[in-house]
Amino acid sequence: MSSPQTPIVTPLPCFLDNYIWHIETSQGDWVVDPGDAQVVLAYQAKRGKPLAGVLITHHHLDHTAGIAALVEAFAMPVYGPSEVREGISNYIKVDDVLTLDGMGSVQVLDVAAHTLGHIAYYLKGHDLLFCGDSLFSAGCGRLFEGTPTDLARVMSTLSALPAVTVIFPTHEYTAANIRFAEAIEPDNNELKHYAHKVAAWRAKNQPSLPTHLALELAINPFLRSHESTVVAAASAYAGTPLQPGEQTLATLRAWKDVF
Template sequence: MNIIPLPAFRDNYIWLIHDDRHAVAVDPGDASPVLDYLSAHGLTLSAVLVTHHHADHVGGLPALLKACPVPVFGPASEHIAGVSNPLSDGDSVTLPGLGLKLTVLDVPAHTAGHIAYHAPGLLFCGDTLFSAGCGRLFEGTVEQLEKALSRFAALDGDTRVYCTHEYTLSNLAFSRAADPDNPERDCYAAHCETLRAKGRPTLPSTIALEKDINPFLRTNEPSVIEAVRKHTGKTPESPLACLRALRTWKDSF
C-alpha cells in the first residue's frame, strides 16, 4: 500500500492511497493534482474520503466526480455536496479496490462535524492535528479539541499522522516559544528544515513524535505550563486551561 502526498494550493496535501491499480483520494480540494497523478501512473480512482467541509478539502469534488463517478465518504453531520456515504463515530469503511478497513472518529473542533479515519498504523486527521500544532477552532470548542487530541494521543505511538497542511516549520516556531526547553523538538526542527530545503514534505509524522514535540499534546508538561504563565501572567489551573491559552496564543503568534 502506498500513501502519496499530492501538493495543492499553497500548503495543502491531498493524500492518495493506492496499490498500483486502485486509488483513494483524501480531502481533494483540487481535482487537477489527483487526475494528473492517476493518468500519469495508470491508476483507477475507486473512492474519496473527506474529513470536513472546508473548500480546500472538498472543492475538487465536482470535477473529480465528473471524471470518476465513485463513492464519497464524509461526515454525516456536515452538508457536503457529493458525499454519498455519510459516516459517524464508530462507523467503519472498507476502501473499494484496496480492502483497507478504516474506523471513523468524530473529532469536532476545527469544524463542528469534523471526522478522522483510523486504521492500525495510520491516521487521516484532516485539520484537527498538525505536526507540532493543531487546527484553529472555527466552529468547535476547546473542550472538543481537548477530547479530540486525547483520542489521538491514545493511539499507538507508531501510528503515522497524515494531516493535510505543510504547517510544520511555522508550528515549530511557535513550539520554541511555548515549550522552549525541548531537545527532541530542536532535533526534529533541524530535520524538517533540511527536508523543506530539499522540497520534500515533513509529513507524515507519528503519534509518538507529536507527544514529544507538539505543545498542544503536552499541556501537563512543566515547561509548557511555565511558558504559558510567562505569556499570560497566570498559571493555568488545568490541562484544559493550558490548552485554551495555547490556542489563543497561537492564533495571534
C-alpha cells in the same frame, strides 16, 4: 476484508500548502480531501488507473472543491461527514467502522473542534491516520467552530492511539508550528533535533509530512498540555496560573492564533 499489503501513501501538493493524500492499495487508488481535482486527475492519468474512492474529513473548500470533477471523471463513492452538504455519496458518522477494499478496517474518529463535524480516518490494521486539519505536526487546527473543551477531547482521543501511528495532516505548517513550539519549550532537545530535520527537508522543497504519534507526543505542545514545562509557559503568557489540560490548551490556541 483486510489487505495484507500496507497502502502506499503519496502527498499531492496543491494550493499554497495543502496536501491531498493519495492512497495506493492492492485493490485501487483513493484520495483524501481533494481540494483541487486537476492535481488528482493528472496523477491518475500518469498512473493509468481510475480512482476507486474519496475520503473527506470536513467541509472546508480547500478539502472538498475537487469532489464534483472527480465524481464526473470516475463515478466512484465519496465518504464524508454530514457537515459536507454536496458531493457525498456515502455519509458516515463517528464510530462507524468501514471496510474498504485494500484498506481493511477504517475507523471513523470524532475530531470535531476545527469544525463541528470534523472526522478522521484510522486504518487500524496499518496504523495510519488521516486527520485533516485536526492535528498538524507540532500544532493543531484553529478553532473555527469548536471550543477549547472540544480541542481537549480531540487531543485526548489522538493521544490514545498507538504510538507507532503514522499521521497524515493536510497542511505543510510544520516549520511555523515548530517556531511556536520552541517558544513554549526552548529546552526540548527532541524538538530542537526535529527543527533541524524539518529545515533541511523544506530547504529542498521536500514535505515534512507524514509525522508519527510518538514524535508528536514528544514535541507538539497541543499534545503536551499536561507537561509542567508547557503549563508554565502558557501560565506565563496568560499572566495567571493555569490548570493542565483544557485551560492550558485554550491559552496555547489563543496564543498561537496571534503568534
